[in-house]
Amino acid sequence: MSSGLDYEAEKLLARLSECEEAFRALKEAAVSCSEVLKSGRGREEALSMLSSFLEALGKFIHELSHLSLSASTILAKLEKAEEG
Numbered sequence: 001m002s003s004g005l006d007y008e009a010e011k012l013l014a015r016l017s018e019c020e021e022a023f024r025a026l027k028e029a030a031v032s033c034s035e036v037l038k039s040g041r042g043r044e045e046a047l048s049m050l051s052s053f054l055e056a057l058g059k060f061i062h063e064l065s066h067l068s069l070s071a072s073t074i075l076a077k078l079e080k081a082e083e084g
Contacts (some may be wrong), residue, residue: 005081008074021068029056038041 033049 004077005074007064008070008077012067012074015063015070018063019060020066022056024064026053026056026060029053 029049029052033046033053036046036049
């Protein structure tokens with residue numbers, strides 16, 4: 001039942017690892033943003049931290065889309081293997 005599934009299994013784990021890394025960065029950015037907002041250090045710093053948070057969020061969403069694509073590819077290969 002391999003038909004490329006070994007490769008896809010490894011790719012799925014690699015994509016998950018990339019998502020975990022991106023999520024860690026997102027969490028750090030959220031904490032930094034929250035700290036700045038709570039401290040009242042100023043609008044410019046808050047905007048800068050919020051910008052960093054949104055950038056990290058975009059990266060996480062990007063990596064999550066790769067993970068979703070990997071899962072879809074595996075599903076398609078499994079369906080193709082079932083047919084053939």
